[in-house]
Amino acid sequence: MPFPEFMAAALYQPGLGYYARETGQVGRDGDFFTSVSVGPLFGRLLARRFLAEWEIIGRKPWRIIECGAHDGTLARDILDELRILSPVALESLEYVICEPLAGLRAAQAKRLESHGETVRILDDAAELADSPLPGIAFGNELLDALPFHVIEWQDGRWRECRVLLDADERFDWSLVEISDPALETAVAGISGPFPEGYRTEVRTGYEAFFAPLRRALLDGMMIWFDYGFARPDYYHPARHQGTLRTFASHRAGDSPLLAPGETDITAHVDFTAVAMEAGKTGARPERFRNQGTWLTEIARDWLLGQDGQPQPELMRQFRTLTHPAQLGGQFHVIELTWDPSRPIADAAQLAHRLAL
Numbered sequence: 001m002p003f004p005e006f007m008a009a010a011l012y013q014p015g016l017g018y019y020a021r022e023t024g025q026v027g028r029d030g031d032f033f034t035s036v037s038v039g040p041l042f043g044r045l046l047a048r049r050f051l052a053e054w055e056i057i058g059r060k061p062w063r064i065i066e067c068g069a070h071d072g073t074l075a076r077d078i079l080d081e082l083r084i085l086s087p088v089a090l091e092s093l094e095y096v097i098c099e100p101l102a103g104l105r106a107a108q109a110k111r112l113e114s115h116g117e118t119v120r121i122l123d124d125a126a127e128l129a130d131s132p133l134p135g136i137a138f139g140n141e142l143l144d145a146l147p148f149h150v151i152e153w154q155d156g157r158w159r160e161c162r163v164l165l166d167a168d169e170r171f172d173w174s175l176v177e178i179s180d181p182a183l184e185t186a187v188a189g190i191s192g193p194f195p196e197g198y199r200t201e202v203r204t205g206y207e208a209f210f211a212p213l214r215r216a217l218l219d220g221m222m223i224w225f226d227y228g229f230a231r232p233d234y235y236h237p238a239r240h241q242g243t244l245r246t247f248a249s250h251r252a253g254d255s256p257l258l259a260p261g262e263t264d265i266t267a268h269v270d271f272t273a274v275a276m277e278a279g280k281t282g283a284r285p286e287r288f289r290n291q292g293t294w295l296t297e298i299a300r301d302w303l304l305g306q307d308g309q310p311q312p313e314l315m316r317q318f319r320t321l322t323h324p325a326q327l328g329g330q331f332h333v334i335e336l337t338w339d340p341s342r343p344i345a346d347a348a349q350l351a352h353r354l355a356l
Contacts, residue, residue: 002180004147004205006163006171010260011145012101018261019145020101034141035225035291035327036074041317042295043077046138047085049298050078053136053221054089061092063135063220065125065213068142069097070104072111079115090118094133096216097121128216137213138223141331143274144266146203149183150244153198158187161199163257171257180204186273190235200235200242201267206277214281219339222283225291227331228269231355235270243268271334272354283336285350292328295321 011017035042054062069075075097082090095115099105100123112119122128125137150161152175160183164174178184182204190202213222228234234243246253246263256265275285287294299318306315322328337344344350 001163003150003161003163006260007147007256007265010256010265011147013261014101016261018264020103021261035321035331036070036077036140038320038327039313039317040077040080041314042140042321043074044081045295045298045302045321046074047078047081048302049223050136051082051086051089054086054093057134057219059089059092060134061094062089063094063096063128063133063217065096065098065128065135065137065216067098067125067137067139067213068145069099069108072097072108074140075108075119076111076115079112079118093118095119096125096128098123098125100124125212125216129212132216132218134218135220136223137217137220138225140225141227143203143206143224143226143269144228145264146205146209148201148203148267149180149186150199150201150242151178151183151187153192153194153196155196158190171260173257190231192237194235194237195240198237198240200239201244203270203273206274207280210278210281210283214283214338217338221286221335221337221339222278223333223335224269224274225331225333226269228271229332230288230353231270231272234268234272269332271332272356274334275336275354275356278336281338282340283338284344284347285334285354285356286337286342286344287333287335288350288353289333290324290329291331291333292322292324294333295328 009017011019014020050064064078066075075095079090079095082093095118097108097119099108099121105121108121151158152161154175158178159175160178160180162174162176163171166172178187183202186202186204210222241254244254244256244265244267246256246265248263253263256263271288289297320326350356
């Protein structure tokens with residue numbers, strides 16, 4: 001089978017998939033660590049960015065759509081901060097979580113019960129198409145979990161790595177000619193030269209993922225946090241084994257076929273592909289920064305408000321989130337806007353950085 005089908009089953013199959021079985025994967029006691037695991041400051045700073053966007057759209061009724069909300073911790077941190085910063089903005093907000101897995105929906109509902117009718121938890125953003133509002137769609141470490149193809153350079157052309165069940169009933173790789181039209185189109189945009197046996201990943205589902213978010217928002221924007229690169233770095237000839245990884249108990253592996261359903265499966269994000277596929281829905285990149293730079297810009301007023309007496313725990317969180325050797329350098333942030341009237345101050349620089 002194509003690897004995206006295998007990955008989707010291994011991660012999301014009800015009752016069996018890695019994310020469908022429980023909610024304890026994230027954090028120090030889980031399998032991997034995210035910005036949310038650092039503490040509530042990440043959500044508090046996001047609330048400030050979202051509030052600035054609410055001001056831009058004219059303080060109207062608005063909507064935030066979170067994708068990949070896990071157990072609802074980040075949503076709670078954002079909403080708690082909005083309640084403090086601007087009760088008026090919170091009163092006019094509809095906070096939507098898109099979550100197809102029943103176990104996670106239950107955990108989110110429990111975590112967010114104090115925010116009552118402000119929060120809606122839906123299977124899919126498509127349910128919002130008949131009632132669009134201005135606002136923001138976002139996700140933290142969500143794009144890397146979208147299924148992807150694995151490809152390998154052989155005999156001067158790309159071939160697809162599929163998954164087969166061998167005679168001993170174990171999963172193994174099978175190298176075949178590419179027959180998927182979407183994958184054929186995607187690999188045509190990857191330029192070499194590449195060494196023989198060079199293996200990497202390609203996602204072809206970004207446009208389909210973004211389209212329902214576009215229909216749910218009026219002149220809104222998207223913000224995505226993840227680890228990844230612009231295309232020239234992603235497909236660098238020296239990165240000959242790609243970025244596919246598994247995670248369990250904070251240990252990285254590179255064999256996704258060994259224990260499906262028991263480990264996370266991920267690959268870095270090609271942010272050039274994100275920008276290009278979002279462009280098919282009418283979006284334009286507005287910012288592309290590493291997380292440290294982006295959060296420092298957002299936190300300026302908060303930092304000034306410390307008034308010479310910073311809170312040690314919050315400053316520890318800020319350093320972890322922004323330090324180049326920690327999460328600040330590991331993650332990137334891309335903002336994309338659907339508002340055609342919005343000027344993009346550094347459009348040429350953005351196009352250069354993303355190789356558009």
